[in-house]
Amino acid sequence: MVKFDFSSKRILVTGASSGIGEAISRTLTAAGAEVIMVARDPEKLAAAAESVGANAYYAMDLSDVPAIAEQIETIIKERGPLDGFVHSAGIGTVRPLKLCVYDYLKQMMDINFFSFVEIVRIITKKKNFNEGMSIVGISSVASQEGNQSKTGYCASKAAMDSAIRCMAKELGSKKIRVNSVMPGITRTAIFDQIMDNGGDSEDLKGILQRQYLGICEPDNIAATVAFLLSEEAAFITGSSVAVDSGRLSS
Numbered sequence: 001m002v003k004f005d006f007s008s009k010r011i012l013v014t015g016a017s018s019g020i021g022e023a024i025s026r027t028l029t030a031a032g033a034e035v036i037m038v039a040r041d042p043e044k045l046a047a048a049a050e051s052v053g054a055n056a057y058y059a060m061d062l063s064d065v066p067a068i069a070e071q072i073e074t075i076i077k078e079r080g081p082l083d084g085f086v087h088s089a090g091i092g093t094v095r096p097l098k099l100c101v102y103d104y105l106k107q108m109m110d111i112n113f114f115s116f117v118e119i120v121r122i123i124t125k126k127k128n129f130n131e132g133m134s135i136v137g138i139s140s141v142a143s144q145e146g147n148q149s150k151t152g153y154c155a156s157k158a159a160m161d162s163a164i165r166c167m168a169k170e171l172g173s174k175k176i177r178v179n180s181v182m183p184g185i186t187r188t189a190i191f192d193q194i195m196d197n198g199g200d201s202e203d204l205k206g207i208l209q210r211q212y213l214g215i216c217e218p219d220n221i222a223a224t225v226a227f228l229l230s231e232e233a234a235f236i237t238g239s240s241v242a243v244d245s246g247r248l249s250s
Contacts, residue, residue: 003031004031004226004227004229004230004232005031005032006028006031006032006033006083006084006226006229006230007031007032007033008032009032009033009034009083009084009229010033010034010036010079010080010081010082010083010084010130011028011033011034011035011036011082011083011084011085011086011229012035012036012038012075012082012084012085012086012119012123013025013028013035013036013037013038013085013086013088014038014039014060014062014086014087014088014089014115014119015038015039015087015088015089015090015138016035016037016038016039016045016048016049016052016057016088017037017039017040017041017044017045017047017048018039018044018048018188018189019088019186019188019189019190019218020088020138020183020186020188020218020221020222021037021039021086021088021089021138022048022051022052022218023218023219023221023222024086024088024218024221024222024225024226025037025048025049025052025054026051026052026053026222027219027222027223027225027226028084028222028226028229029052029053029054030053031226033084034054034056034079035052035054035056036054036056036057036058036075036079037049037052037054037056037057037058038057038058038059038060038062038075038089039057039059039060039089040059040060040061040062041059042059045057045059056079058071058075062089062110062111062115063107063110063111063115065110065114065115065118068115068118068119068122069118069121069122072119072122072123073122073128076123076128081127081128081129081130082123082128082129082130082133083129083130083132083133083134084133084134084135084136084229085119085120085123085133085134085135085136086135086136086137086138086225086229087115087116087119087135087136087137087138087160088138089111089112089115090111090112090138090156091107091108091111091112092140092153092190093108093152093153094149094150094153095149095151095152096148096149097149097151100151100152104152105152105155108152108153108155108156109152109155109156109159112153112156112157112159112160113156113159113160113163116137116160116163117163120135120167120178123135124171124174124176129174129176131174131175132175132176132231133175133176133177134176134177134178134179134228134229134230134233135164135167135176135177135178135179136178136179136180136181136225136228136229137160137161137164137178137179137180137181138180138181138183138221138225139157139160139161139180139181139182139183139240140153140154140157140182140183141182141183141184141242141244141247141248142154142157143157143158143160143161143182143240144158144161144182144248145248148203157182160180161180161182161240164178164179164180164238164239164240165238167238168237168238169238172237177228177233177234177236177237178237178238179228179233179236179237179238179239179240179241180239180240180241181221181224181225181228181240181241181243182240182241182242182243182244182248183216183221183243183244184211184216184242184243184244184245184247184248185207185208185211185215185216185247186215186216186217186218186220186221187215187216187217187218188218191215207247210246210247210250211244211245211246211247211250212245212246212250213245213246214245215245216243216244216245220243221243224241224243228241
């Protein structure tokens with residue numbers, strides 16, 4: 001089994017206060033990385049940072065895209081250039097098409113996609129990164145599936161998967177790799193809420209049956225992210241990796 005060593009590596013993780021983002025932060029910290037945790041809720045973020053063992057964290061509202069540049073520049077000025085970035089921040093609210101008004105779609109895109117592009121834009125500027133930096137976006141199998149009432153969510157994740165291919169080609173000359181991970185249904189607090197509110201629905205039962213290896217755990221996603229950030233994945237870029245218990249193959 002490969003043991004990742006991120007000693008002397010500085011990695012920024014958004015959406016780090018819970019779920020997949022927290023698991024990623026814990027995995028990277030355990031592997032020796034200096035993890036800079038970012039999330040919206042200051043109290044929740046501070047508690048997560050203490051639990052993970054990270055000593056660097058910043059509260060940011062990623063829905064305020066115009067404010068991101070200054071905040072990221074401040075983080076880099078205070079902490080130093082980055083070796084990695086993981087965008088795990090995201091929202092997954094669902095609405096039928098008749099309720100997909102502009103404001104709803106804009107909020108979805110601001111957090112799931114526009115903030116990702118903006119952070120990548122800033123951290124890939126000269127002196128903001130170290131050679132060999134790796135970027136990973138947390139997408140979803142929803143980017144490749146059509147699901148009722150998920151027009152906004154699926155579109156935002158498909159936008160990320162499309163963008164990483166363009167970014168990878170453009171940033172290759174800087175020795176920066178860009179990939180995404182597409183989780184299937186994963187056992188997080190959101191999943192628990194779904195099960196409590198509608199776990200017996202036929203649609204959900206059908207999806208779970210397609211994930212024939214079972215429900216993913218946050219640590220499964222975190223392990224894949226760690227691999228993509230590591231030197232072992234030195235020749236992987238512009239790829240979207242499914243961690244979905246076989247869902248896309250069924």
